[in-house]
Amino acid sequence: MLLSIKNINFTDQTSKISIVWSIKFKNMILRQQYIEQLIALKDTNLIKVLTGVRRCGKSTIMQMFKDYLLKNGVSEKQIVFLNFEDLDNEIWLKNYKGLYKEIIGRLDPQKKSYVFLDEIQQVEEFERLIDGLYVKPNIDVYITGSNAYLLSSELGTLLTGRYISIHVLPFSFKEFLYTQPENARTDLMFNKYLVTGGMPGIFELPDFAVQNYIQEVIQNIIQKDILVRYNWRNEDHFNKTTAFLFDSIGSVISPKKITNILRTENAISLSHNTVGNYINALTEAYLFYKVKRYDLQGKALLATQQKYYSVDLGFKKYYLSDKANLDLGHNLENVVFLELLRRGYRVNIGKAGNTEVDFVVRNPKGNMEYIQVAWTAKEKNTYEREIKSFELIKDFNKRTLITSDVEPITYFNGIKKINIIDWLLNE
Numbered sequence: 001m002l003l004s005i006k007n008i009n010f011t012d013q014t015s016k017i018s019i020v021w022s023i024k025f026k027n028m029i030l031r032q033q034y035i036e037q038l039i040a041l042k043d044t045n046l047i048k049v050l051t052g053v054r055r056c057g058k059s060t061i062m063q064m065f066k067d068y069l070l071k072n073g074v075s076e077k078q079i080v081f082l083n084f085e086d087l088d089n090e091i092w093l094k095n096y097k098g099l100y101k102e103i104i105g106r107l108d109p110q111k112k113s114y115v116f117l118d119e120i121q122q123v124e125e126f127e128r129l130i131d132g133l134y135v136k137p138n139i140d141v142y143i144t145g146s147n148a149y150l151l152s153s154e155l156g157t158l159l160t161g162r163y164i165s166i167h168v169l170p171f172s173f174k175e176f177l178y179t180q181p182e183n184a185r186t187d188l189m190f191n192k193y194l195v196t197g198g199m200p201g202i203f204e205l206p207d208f209a210v211q212n213y214i215q216e217v218i219q220n221i222i223q224k225d226i227l228v229r230y231n232w233r234n235e236d237h238f239n240k241t242t243a244f245l246f247d248s249i250g251s252v253i254s255p256k257k258i259t260n261i262l263r264t265e266n267a268i269s270l271s272h273n274t275v276g277n278y279i280n281a282l283t284e285a286y287l288f289y290k291v292k293r294y295d296l297q298g299k300a301l302l303a304t305q306q307k308y309y310s311v312d313l314g315f316k317k318y319y320l321s322d323k324a325n326l327d328l329g330h331n332l333e334n335v336v337f338l339e340l341l342r343r344g345y346r347v348n349i350g351k352a353g354n355t356e357v358d359f360v361v362r363n364p365k366g367n368m369e370y371i372q373v374a375w376t377a378k379e380k381n382t383y384e385r386e387i388k389s390f391e392l393i394k395d396f397n398k399r400t401l402i403t404s405d406v407e408p409i410t411y412f413n414g415i416k417k418i419n420i421i422d423w424l425l426n427e
Contacts, residue, residue: 029171029178029200031061033342037166038065038142043112047134047159049151050144052168053286053311054225055217057200058144059083061168062116065142069114078113080106084122093122096129109138117143121150127158134162147225148284170312171198172342173335173424179203187406190421194331195324197314214314218287225285230277237270239319241278245288245308246316247323250330250358252293252305252349255279279308286311291337294348294360296393307349309337328404329375332420333358336373336402339424355389369398377403377417387415 034050038061041048050058066081080103082089092099107113115133120126120143133141145151151165171179176193177186196202199217202210222238232238244258255276262268262275282288289309293302310316313331317324324331337359340347344364350357359371370390377383383401390399391413401417410417418427 028060028064029175029203030064031057031168031175034061034166034168035064035068039068041164042069043140045162047130047163048140048142049163049165050142050168051148051150051165051286052144052146053170054146054221055199055201056168056170056286056311058146058168059118060200062118062142062144066114066116074112074114077106077108078111079116080113081116081118083118085119094124096123096125099123100129100132103133104136107139109136112138112140114140115142117141119144119146121145121147131158134159146221146286147229148286167341169198169338169342171200171203172339173198173421176203186421186425194313194328194335195317197312197317199312199314202314210314211318214318218315218318221285221287226281230281237268237274238278240266240268241270241275242282242287243319245279245282246310246319247327249309249316249327250307250333252307254304254306283308287315289337289341291347291349294350296350296352296357296360301348302351309334311338329373332375332402332404333373335420335424336371340371350389352389352392355392357389357393367397368395369400371399372401374401374403376405377401378405378407387413390415 038048050061052058062081066079069079070076082092082103084093092102103115107115117123117126117130120130123129130141130143133139143150151163173190173193176198177184177189180189180192196210197214199214201217202213205213222235222242226232227235227238240262241258244262245253248258255272258275258279259270259272262270279288279290283290287310289311291307291309293305293307294300295302313324313334316331316334337347340359340361345361348360350360350370357370358373361369361371363369370393372386372390374382374386377386386401387399393399396414399415400423401415402420402423403417404420405417406419407417409419409422
């Protein structure tokens with residue numbers, strides 16, 4: 001039986017964490033949101049594809065689901081689990097036909113079987129392998145990949161309508177709290193979360209080792225998923241573009257703007273096409289997410305002036321050092337963006353007249369909502385500035401202002417103001 005979050009009392013921002021019962025599974029945090037989705041999709045005639053940045057927990061989620069199957073009547077003989085970053089499986093990377101025969105040979109065709117293929121993009125012509133397994137009766141296929149190329153490649157064409165994608169993110173703040181001491185203050189833990197981010201691997205390490213781990217992860221992503229794949233040799237130009245993107249989280253930017261600034265401030269000669277290619281590669285590796293702009297008056301998506309958000313603020317800390325901690329408002333905005341994705345919202349940024357709405361979203365039921373994010377809105381002038389864009393929107397959709405201000409939830413002219421921790425834990 002799956003565990004669920006309950007008996008948690010967060011009364012105010014200086015309270016102690018009162019966790020009567022924690023979610024742990026073999027010393028790992030149970031990624032319940034994803035496990036529940038996999039259980040619901042079990043035995044459906046769809047390939048289940050877990051996507052997400054490297055080291056965000058996809059392999060662990062598949063292992064947890066495998067253990068769920070074993071505890072619910074599925075025998076070990078009905079399961080094949082292969083990780084293609086394991087050297088033991090290197091023999092299959094250029095031999096998908098041999099791998100297909102190996103998998104089929106392990107299974108009893110008379111029984112329902114479950115095939116887990118981790119980092120499948122490492123296998124040449126993996127699309128043919130997946131298609132071959134899919135058409136076999138009694139095989140339920142689960143795969144992971146750390147690059148959007150997995151679904152933009154031939155696999156996406158070959159299996160149109162035959163797969164479902166589950167996008168995995170690093171730990172939410174709620175999951176992060178389960179890694180912390182039970183007597184820790186929620187406000188101090190949130191400040192820590194803003195700096196370290198939520199990559200699962202950091203919570204097994206002492207504090208002094210965290211930055212080295214994050215450095216190893218991001219360098220691994222950049223080398224394996226970007227530089228080697230595209231055969232780009234000027235790593236310095238790429239890293240300066242990446243650092244600029246981290247420094248511009250929550251700001252409207254374009255490749256042309258980045259090119260002009262890098263040329264002026266760093267004397268780097270880059271074309272905006274090259275910068276655009278760099279940015280596309282960073283989003284394909286799930287290091288960043290591009291968010292398009294929505295004109296609330298014209299009711300249309302705009303082709304220019306997008307924003308970018310990072311998959312994890314720990315990566316921003318690595319690239320910008322202590323400077324990353326100064327941009328509190330945009331860091332808060334990044335946390336809200338990722339949480340909206342976790343909750344299944346479709347997210348855009350908004351334009352209302354000459355003002356901006358931080359997020360124009362549609363919830364899973366299809367209802368539109370508007371969200372503003374500010375580090376603080378205690379002062380009257382700041383509050384009025386933050387809600388100005390709301391007042392220009394001529395409809396009655398839900399409006400929410402999220403801040404770090406330690407105050408009870410308030411409502412004014414249909415606008416809900418809520419503390420970020422309350423929103424993350426209780427909404």
